Each structure stands twice: as structure tokens, then as C-alpha cells.
Amino acid sequence: MILHHIQTTPSQSAALTLSLRYFTPGDGLLLSGDAVASVLDTRLQPKLTMKVLLLESDVIARGLTPLICALPVNIELIDYPRWVELSLHYKKVITW
Amino acid sequence: MVEVIAFAGNEIPVDKNGYLLSVDDWSPELALVLARGENIELTDAHWEVVNFVRDFYLEYKTSPAIRALVKAMGQKLGDEKGNSKYLYTLFPIGPAKQATKIAGLPKPAKCI
Amino acid sequence: MKKLCILFSKAPHGSASGREALDLAMLSASFDFETTLLFTDEGVLHLLGGQQPELIGCRDYIATFKALEFYDIERLLVCETSLVERGLEGHPFPLELEILSPAQIANHLNEVDEVMVF
Numbered sequence: 001m002i003l004h005h006i007q008t009t010p011s012q013s014a015a016l017t018l019s020l021r022y023f024t025p026g027d028g029l030l031l032s033g034d035a036v037a038s039v040l041d042t043r044l045q046p047k048l049t050m051k052v053l054l055l056e057s058d059v060i061a062r063g064l065t066p067l068i069c070a071l072p073v074n075i076e077l078i079d080y081p082r083w084v085e086l087s088l089h090y091k092k093v094i095t096w
Numbered sequence: 097m098v099e100v101i102a103f104a105g106n107e108i109p110v111d112k113n114g115y116l117l118s119v120d121d122w123s124p125e126l127a128l129v130l131a132r133g134e135n136i137e138l139t140d141a142h143w144e145v146v147n148f149v150r151d152f153y154l155e156y157k158t159s160p161a162i163r164a165l166v167k168a169m170g171q172k173l174g175d176e177k178g179n180s181k182y183l184y185t186l187f188p189i190g191p192a193k194q195a196t197k198i199a200g201l202p203k204p205a206k207c208i
Numbered sequence: 209m210k211k212l213c214i215l216f217s218k219a220p221h222g223s224a225s226g227r228e229a230l231d232l233a234m235l236s237a238s239f240d241f242e243t244t245l246l247f248t249d250e251g252v253l254h255l256l257g258g259q260q261p262e263l264i265g266c267r268d269y270i271a272t273f274k275a276l277e278f279y280d281i282e283r284l285l286v287c288e289t290s291l292v293e294r295g296l297e298g299h300p301f302p303l304e305l306e307i308l309s310p311a312q313i314a315n316h317l318n319e320v321d322e323v324m325v326f
Contacts, residue, residue: 002318002323015217015325017249018217018248018249021287021310022310022313023288092323092324096217096325152275155273155274156270157269157271157272158269158271158275161234161279163238163279164278165278167277167280205231
């Protein structure tokens with residue numbers, strides 16, 4: 001029961017690759033900052049089989065809202081209060 | 097401002113706590129001066145520890161903190177020397193702190 | 209006793225990341241945290257023998273890994289996949305290592321109280 005929190009894109013760091021490598025059912029995946037654009041990566045999409053949480057303000061700020069509705073990825077947009085709630089729900093948070 | 101110790105006609109730079117800035121400035125003669133600053137008269141038992149921490153630093157590139165010093169000494173020299181009571185008898189203020197200073201090493205992190 | 213896993217995921221010497229990870233590990237262990245180190249992705253490059261960081265003006269913190277047993281850090285874990293990706297499976301490393309599969313690593317990450325990624 002780990003919430004994996006990623007802030008960078010795969011071009012910036014191995015954070016997302018690594019968190020997916022060690023992801024187990026029951027874990028959560030939260031993308032914020034630059035990382036929200038990772039869901040656009042068509043090579044990556046087949047690996048995003050879990051629900052992907054995106055920080056809504058980071059999505060809106062980057063003009064990505066219209067792009068993410070049609071993706072073959074199960075996405076949930078979250079705000080800060082929900083993030084706090086999730087951090088408490090999971091046993092621990094790993095910030096990659 | 098860099099502080100210095102006058103030694104053999106040279107000025108040896110030290111940090112604000114009196115630890116040498118460069119391990120290469122050290123010599124056994126300088127150790128006597130450093131020990132005097134700690135009010136310690138170096139006996140063979142002291143030298144054994146001073147040489148031990150210096151070798152530790154040269155091999156591992158870190159000054160041993162007290163627990164590491166105790167454990168490493170115990171492994172190499174046996175339990176009667178690898179214990180903090182023995183080390184405190186030799187270096188009353190703090191074995192890692194004082195032995196590393198006399199050995200010309202940087203101050204260990206979180207040390208006694 | 210809290211369990212802490214410190215994860216080395218960046219290559220050594222190019223940034224301060226690995227050195228900071230090691231400093232934190234030694235400090236945590238001295239505060240009685242049960243500390244494990246996990247090397248993954250380019251972090252596995254920390255483990256290679258024969259490094260001479262001083263040649264490029266870097267502190268040789270690699271030498272300190274050999275002293276970790278004295279700091280009560282006994283488990284050095286390595287990601288098997290990261291080794292394979294770099295052709296390092298079966299490579300003779302100078303340290304005693306536990307090579308773990310991604311599933312075993314996931315288990316370990318679940319088991320500990322905190323994971324710090326460097």
C-alpha cells in the first residue's frame with residue numbers, strides 16, 4: 001500500500017520507470033508537476049494499466065485538459081485536499 | 097578567516113574547532129602538539145588508537161564516529177580495546193573527537 | 209526501531225545525490241534506524257570497483273561503502289533488472305551485495321517504514 005509520487009517526465013529522470021517496476025496491486029500512482037504530461041507518451045500508455053492520479057492544477061496550467069480525456073489511460077484528476085487524504089490513506093508515500 | 101597552528105616554522109591551517117584542514121599536513125611530531133592542545137600525554141596506547149583512526153580514514157575516506165570506532169577496533173584488536181570505556185580512559189572528552197583531531201583528520205559527523 | 213530504505217538511483221560523481229544519500233544513511237543508522245541501501249537504475253554504478261573520483265575533483269565517498277558494517281548498515285540491496293540492463297549481471301563487485309528481483313524489491317519497499325529516493 002504505497003502511494004508512488006512522481007514529479008518528472010521519463011525524459012527527465014527514471015522516476016516513473018522505477019515506480020512502475022516496483023508497483024504492486026493496491027499501490028497508487030500520482031503524477032504532479034512536469035510528470036502529468038507523461039500520460040501523453042504513447043510508448044508508456046500500455047504500462048499505465050492502473051488508475052493514474054494527476055494533480056489537476058498542473059494539468060490545467062499546462063493546457064493539457066482537452067488532451068487527456070481521449071487517452072487510453074484511466075485518469076483521475078485530484079486537488080490538494082484529495083492529495084492529503086490519499087497520503088493518509090496509503091501506508092507510506094514514496095516521492096521518486 | 098582561516099586559523100593556523102604554528103609548527104616547525106610553518107603555519108598549519110585548521111578549522112574553527114582545531115581540526116587540520118588537510119590530512120597531508122599531519123606528522124607524528126604535529127600529533128604531539130595537537131595532543132598537548134587536548135591535555136593528553138600520548139602513550140603507546142594512545143598512539144595505537146591515533147594510528148588506527150588515521151588508517152581507518154585513509155582506507156574508508158571518513159572519520160569514524162564513536163560507535164564505528166568501537167566496532168572497528170573490536171574487530172581488529174579485540175573486545176578489551178574495542179569498547180568505549182577503554183577509549184574514554186584514553187580520551188576523556190570524546191574518543192572519536194579527540195583521536196581524530198590528534199590524527200589530523202576532519203571532525204567526524206555527529207561525534208563524541 | 210524504525211526501518212528506513214535509502215535508494216540510490218543516480219550515477220555517482222556527476223551530482224551530489226549519492227554522497228547525500230550516503231551521509232543520510234550513516235546519520236540515520238547512528239540514530240538507531242534500521243537502514244538498508246538499495247541501488248537501482250544508474251545508482252548501481254556506485255558499486256563498481258576501481259573508481260578514482262579524486263581524479264575529477266570529487267570526494268571519494270565510494271571508499272566509505274566498505275566501512276558501512278561498522279555503522280550497522282549491513283544490507284546493500286541491488287536491483288537485478290538494473291544490473292541486466294547494463295550488462296552487469298555476474299560482474300565481480302567488491303562489496304557484499306544482495307541482488308533482488310523487482311518483486312523482492314517491491315516487498316522490501318512495503319516492509320520498511322520510510323523510503324528516501326536519491
